[in-house]
Amino acid sequence: DQQVKQNSPSLSVQEGRISILNCDYTNSMFDYFLWYKKYPAEGPTFLISISSIKDKNEDGRFTVFLNKSAKHLSLHIVPSQPGDSAVYFCAASATNTGNQFYFGTGTSLTVIP
């Protein structure tokens, strides 16, 4: 049973516009959420995270929003740049599961120049 879901396998956005990537989870015990970015032939690189005590975390062009009641998080990239084209994975963990992370299947973002 997949506990973290990314229902959109792909997304295309015009350069300069906002990219919104979505992630849903089922386990209410999750209290820490992360986004990773992956280019072809490379491993995932950490992008941004959020703790369940917050509903928003911002880092430059990247903002993550957490809606605990809906068990939903989203990553906003604004403005989108061609170099943002990659696969984005969301991940979640719960304090009581130690260092076990649960990953989504990823969303492939294409930013069109």
Add this chain to the structure above:
Amino acid sequence: ETGVTQTPRHLVMGMTNKKSLKCEQHLGHNAMYWYKQSAKKPLELMFVYNFKEQTENNSVPSRFSPECPNSSHLFLHLHTLQPEDSALYLCASSQAGLEQETQYFGPGTRLLVL
């Protein structure tokens, strides 16, 4: 070298071969992980080592055998693999025990089993 490195980057092996994947982390972390990534599937956690001790083994077939000689090195020994084991194998490390722990990944080994 910085971060997490993995060798080899690509590997082709027959079903009767024995090979090993190597991972090294230069971040001073105390936990290391092996993940499998297959197409269209989420990353699957295979093994976790905390302070060199294996703490997770997520029902991985015995044809995969991990080894963690110290907190900086992690191996995955492969023998008599099946074609369905072809995937990207990712190593990660983290500083376990932190309230908000982040895992850092290596570039992966792309494995093809013929």
